[in-house]
Amino acid sequence: SEEETRIVAALPGGRKYQRTITRDQFESLIVDVIARTAGPVKQALKDAALQPDQIDEVVLVGGSTRIPAVRALVDTLFGLSARGRKAHTELNPDEVVALGAAVQADILAGGSSATEDLLLLDVTPLSLGIEALGGVVAKIIQRNSTIPASATEHFTTGVDGQTNVAIHVVQGERELAKDCRSLARCDLKGIPPMTAGMPRIEVKFLIDANGILHVSAREQRSGKEAEIEVKPTYGLTDEQVEEMILSSFDNAEADLAERQLIEAKNEAATITDAVEKGKKHPAWQQLTADELAAIKIAEVELEASVKGGDYKIIRTAIDGLDKATRRFAELMMDSAVAGALTGQTMDAAGEKMGEGPTAPHPFAPAHISESKPEEKKD
Numbered sequence: 001s002e003e004e005t006r007i008v009a010a011l012p013g014g015r016k017y018q019r020t021i022t023r024d025q026f027e028s029l030i031v032d033v034i035a036r037t038a039g040p041v042k043q044a045l046k047d048a049a050l051q052p053d054q055i056d057e058v059v060l061v062g063g064s065t066r067i068p069a070v071r072a073l074v075d076t077l078f079g080l081s082a083r084g085r086k087a088h089t090e091l092n093p094d095e096v097v098a099l100g101a102a103v104q105a106d107i108l109a110g111g112s113s114a115t116e117d118l119l120l121l122d123v124t125p126l127s128l129g130i131e132a133l134g135g136v137v138a139k140i141i142q143r144n145s146t147i148p149a150s151a152t153e154h155f156t157t158g159v160d161g162q163t164n165v166a167i168h169v170v171q172g173e174r175e176l177a178k179d180c181r182s183l184a185r186c187d188l189k190g191i192p193p194m195t196a197g198m199p200r201i202e203v204k205f206l207i208d209a210n211g212i213l214h215v216s217a218r219e220q221r222s223g224k225e226a227e228i229e230v231k232p233t234y235g236l237t238d239e240q241v242e243e244m245i246l247s248s249f250d251n252a253e254a255d256l257a258e259r260q261l262i263e264a265k266n267e268a269a270t271i272t273d274a275v276e277k278g279k280k281h282p283a284w285q286q287l288t289a290d291e292l293a294a295i296k297i298a299e300v301e302l303e304a305s306v307k308g309g310d311y312k313i314i315r316t317a318i319d320g321l322d323k324a325t326r327r328f329a330e331l332m333m334d335s336a337v338a339g340a341l342t343g344q345t346m347d348a349a350g351e352k353m354g355e356g357p358t359a360p361h362p363f364a365p366a367h368i369s370e371s372k373p374e375e376k377k378d
Contacts, residue, residue, distance in 0.1 A: 027069045034069055039249035041077055047144050052078045058087040061096040065089070122147045125241045128205055128213060128232060131168035131177035133158055134262035140205045143173060143245075150206040157201075161193040165201065167217050171232050173248030175255035176262075181236075181244070186228040188217045207232075257311075264311040268302055268318055275299065275325060283331035291327060298324040 005026075009017040027034075045052060055078055064070055074080070074087050106112055107120045123146055129139035132155070140151045157165065165188045172180030191199055200220040207213050213232050218225045248255070275295065278284060287295075298321040305317040 023068070027067075030067075030069070034067075034073055036246060036249070037070070038073065038077060039246065041074075043245075043249070047142075053083065056085075058085075059091065059096075060087050060089050061091065061093045063094055065093050122211070124149065124207060124232070125236075126171050126181075126232070126244060127173055128169070128171050128183075128207075130155075130203060131170055134266050135177050136259050136262055137170055137172075137175060137177050137180060140203065141207065145207075147207050147211060148209050150204065152202060152204045155201040155203055156197050157191070157194070157199050158196055160196050162196065162199075163191045163193055164189045165191065165217075167203065167215065167226065167228075169213070169215055169228070169230065172244050174251065175259040179247075179251070179255070183213070183232060184215070184228050184230040186215065186217070186226045188219065188224060188226040190222065190224045191219045192222050194221075261309065261311040261314075264314040264318070265306055268306050268314055271318055271321055272299065272302060275321065278325075278328060278332065281332055281335070283328060283335055286331055287328055291324075294324045295321070295328070 004020055004022045007017070007019045007021060011017055045055075058074060058078055058080065060071065060074065065074075071087060071089070078087075080086055103115055103118065104120060106115050107118060111118075123144045124141060125143065127137075127139045127143040128141040129137045132138040138153060138155075140153050141149055145151075155165075167186050167188060168177060169183040169185070170177050170180040171183050174180050188201065191201075198221075202218045202220055204216045204218075205213060206216075211231060213230050214227070215230070216225065216227045298317070302314070302317040302321050305314045308314075
């Protein structure tokens with residue numbers, strides 16, 4: 001019946017297994033598996049930048065879509081009943097899958113009149129990026145990007161005088177590099193020593209029609225370059241790709257929390273370091289006793305918040321130190337502008353001041369051991 005079924009199976013030794021299972025029992029056994037399918041559906045909508053109510057028609061394919069609990073989940077995810085709609089179940093779910101495979105095989109074999117108007121597009125199964133400051137992943141080519149694909153991001157150094165950086169290429173959907181698949185590493189050497197944040201490192205990812213990933217890194221001020229090639233899908237089965245994607249869904253909340261904490265600590269270290277360096281500037285002597293006291297209190301609060309490990313409290317403390325040092329920053333800027341303009345035309349002053357220590361991207365590739373091994377910054 002529709003509410004229960006009897007299972008009969010022949011076992012070795014002439015034994016027979018028999019069991020009657022009800023629908024409620026069956027659904028309780030598969031409830032976790034069904035729940036996991038909601039993740040990929042939501043991710044597909046996110047990748048397409050669409051909301052569930054923007055999907056007009058839903059076609060169910062694959063044998064498991066015959067299960068009433070699966071159909072109920074689909075109805076809930078897309079709000080179909082609430083909009084007076086139903087998922088399409090009139091197609092044979094097994095034959096649809098087979099037909100799709102046949103169409104792909106025909107195209108790969110050279111095509112025919114039946115498929116001449118169809119274009120087969122390959123996509124990247126997993127996101128590609130590099131390990132950045134604190135071990136987080138800076139994704140450069142997103143999952144499901146159509147091949148061939150290319151993307152460019154800009155990075156900078158995280159340590160004063162840093163002359164080398166290590167580009168660690170990773171693949172996966174997790175937030176931290178340690179949880180992703182390591183693909184390759186290359187070193188960019190010979191960067192002119194500059195203040196942290198001054199170098200501009202352009203990292204370009206290019207996936208060609210053959211699926212080969214070409215990674216290039218170039219320091220724009222000096223022209224120093226490094227390149228590497230790798231095949232991202234080599235050694236990965238479809239099952240492993242799916243497992244990596246599902247793992248990102250299962251760990252999404254914990255990964256995001258860890259990333260937010262790492263980024264907050266990175267920012268705290270940056271602003272603390274900037275204040276310490278600034279104390280040597282003549283503008284520091286122009287601050288009042290009250291202003292110096294406020295900065296000291298903000299520094300202590302930020303240090304305590306970092307030890308506490310709550311990223312929201314760290315962010316609040318960062319804002320506090322930023323506010324306390326605002327006038328100090330203004331005095332330093334006034335001094336820099338005055339120095340640049342002394343005896344200069346406006347054009348010459350602009351050239352003297354340069355572009356400033358701007359970092360187009362909030363991450364910095366990890367430096368290699370030849371630079372400053374005691375640091376862990378990227």
